[in-house]
Amino acid sequence: MNLRGLVSVTGKPGLFKLIGQNKGGFILESLDKAKIKSVVNLSTTKMATLEDITIYGEDDEIRLIDVFEAIKGNEGNTPEVKADGDTLRNFFREVAPGHDEQRVYSSDIKKIISWYNIIKELPLFEEEAPAPLA
Structure with missing residues (x-):
């Protein structure tokens, strides 16, 4: 991606x-x-x-790109942005296991889902990320 x-x-x-x-x-x-x-x-x-955004994890931070990949693999189960907090949290437990539930708020989850909905139609998922500059 x-x-x-x-x-x-x-x-x-x-x-x-x-x-x-x-x-x-x-x-x-x-x-x-x-x-x-x-x-x-x-x-x-x-x-x-x-590509630089990470999500608070219990042990290590979770890269946003990895969460987007997990959402793509779970796309049929993606809740609406306006879903209740419990629905959003349960979904996020699936796509971002190990996220810090005390520091990742429902508003953060809504933002990530809305961002995914914006980019899912773009060819970004088929493109390889450019190699980092040395």
Whole structure:
């Protein structure tokens, strides 16, 4: 799976694709149907790439990419984002076993499911992640 260039921006819903950089910051394109382009200034806004996001685990942190892979393998059982907390937690126990239930909230699970729903139609699951730079 290739999540390189996909980012979450603090204070903005949804996901974005990093498409360039200028003097004012990074140029992003929303991944929703509107494909809105915007410039984000990193001195005032925080941005996180999806490939770098991890989830609190009881022992080790769990990579978001691994959770997405597990959701893909369990796609028929994926609850709606608006499902109740118990349903979301039970599903997350299946796709992210060993997550820290005290520090991973229902709102986090909802966000991860909504992100998965945004990217599942993209060809990211068939693409290999680029090799890390040495």
